Amino acid sequence: MEFINGENISIVLFFVGVYGLIARRNIVKSIISLGILQVAIILYFISANSEAGIVPPIGDLSSAAAVADPLPQALMITDIVIGMGVTAASLTMFIHMYHRYGSTNWLKVKRKRMK
């Protein structure tokens, strides 16, 4: 069961996200796959060096044996915000594009654009 820890799950999630980007032609599904990619990375950073039973790096730490690494957690807060911003921007653009082209399929939109 040691295979199921944060890192390995995040690697699996990452490749699920990449698969979604490659194989799905619906634009909203591509945006969702982007979100999956970002979550996978966040999970990877946070669980990278963790063992069982570590405590958050806040407050009284003198009694704790192992403390979680605070640097990735700080970086990931930034990353979550960035992910939120990017998702918001891409969804707005998607709505715009839907009103313009009337389709949620990458191929159809490309064809209409190239005409």
Added chain:
Amino acid sequence: MLPVLVGIPLLLIKFNTAKKIITIFQGFMVAASVLNFLYIKENGEVIQNVANWPNYIGVALRADLLAGSMVMLTTIIFMSMILFNTKKDFSDNMFLFLFTALEGLIIGIFLSNDLFNIFVLIEVATVIISILIMYKRDSRSIYDGILYLMINVVAMAFFLFGVGMVYKTVGVIDLYGLKEKIALLSGPESMILPYTFMITAISLKAALMPLFSWLPKAHGTPSAPSIISAVLSGLYVKNGIYLFIRIQDVFASQIDTSAMFIYMGLLTAVIGFLLAVVQDDIKLILAYSTVSQIGLIMMAVNLGDERAYWGGLYHVFNHAVFKSTLFLSAGVIVDHYKTRDACKIRGVYDQMPVISIVTIFAILGIIGAPFFNGSVSKYLISFGLTEFIGELGILIVNLGTVTIFVRFTEIFFGKSDLKKPSVDIYSTGVIVFLGILCFLGGIFGQVIISFLFNVSFDVEFASYIQKTASFIATLFLGYGLYYGFIKKINIAKFLQKHELTFNGVCTTIAIFFIFTLAYVRITH
């Protein structure tokens, strides 16, 4: 940071005063960056730790000679752009704010010394650029905008994953710290995967084959204001190359993939000019030519010969100058003729003589005419190519570049029935300034190189003459090739039709990743 901080309050000020303040502020930025650069030349690198954390732990800004010169280039080009835009009617406060924010971000990327900082800055820059390229609200470019945003975010996701793996193994993400720690590793095995992730991402930002398809869309989209295309082509892809140099440097002690990137660069350059010659839209011609030049620079930087390396870096500067000139003048031409089709635009020399002459300067620069800046950098690059494939390769690339611009110069001849345009002193002035820079960069090439990079080379007179001769020969060959051959064959329509969809691009990212992984695995 300063550009962003100044840009924000400007949203509140009335429009006319805002323009003047921005121009003055921009002049201040240019002066500051020049002073900074001179300081670095005297005293060596400057490392400033934000909030005074000890080295390698906090966020640091580093300005060495390369970064300092890039920052100078950035501020000078932004200054020119802002002057260019003074009379345009679409640049309201929001645009100026986004534009100066972009400048702050690009400078930040050049100066930052740790990987996460780079990631954050690039992500924000991606969002800002996708808004800026859709600024004129042409509805066709909504597709280009969303494609640009999503492709770059995917690339950055790869990058961040690589950073995570590096952090897990090594524990620092500061570039200097990384370099030290990686040299201590016993073998490259643990670094292969994160290196591949990061290099895939950076190759996409630097628009290498096969990951460049976002670039023509972003740079040539109908609603991008010309200064945005100029800044993107001139500066932002250079960011990609700059990061490429830094990352290769960090991993150099364990992993060395220069051989692969030489061939990638060559392939990019060739495919870039092939696709450029068949385009109809003048902005797309310029965008594909950027791809081709980036291939050339990538080749030069990876060759390992010192002269070729600095030649490639000088070409970065040259390319920024002449691409900006070309994009700006293309913008002016498009505004006047109301069409972007190169087959329909004729008689530019008749209508706008000053701009035509300056554009010809820039074209001579990019094809490497003697006395112009392109020739100095290409001359230096050719030193690095000793084997036959390399020499043949660079001949083919030069030929291709000439052919592209033969097509481009078609717009100068002939007559047009439009009436003469009104002369906008700011735009014309800026274009003339940049065009003259092309010329000066050629004559004073050695002086400039030794000033910027602290290295000096002698340009032997005899081989320069030989270069001139081969240049003239290439010119004739390119002319003949274009008129005799390409115009007859109708490949144009065929090549224009094939565009990758978003899924196609992601597939190519995945394929590039796997290919690089296999290559690094096999050679290490």
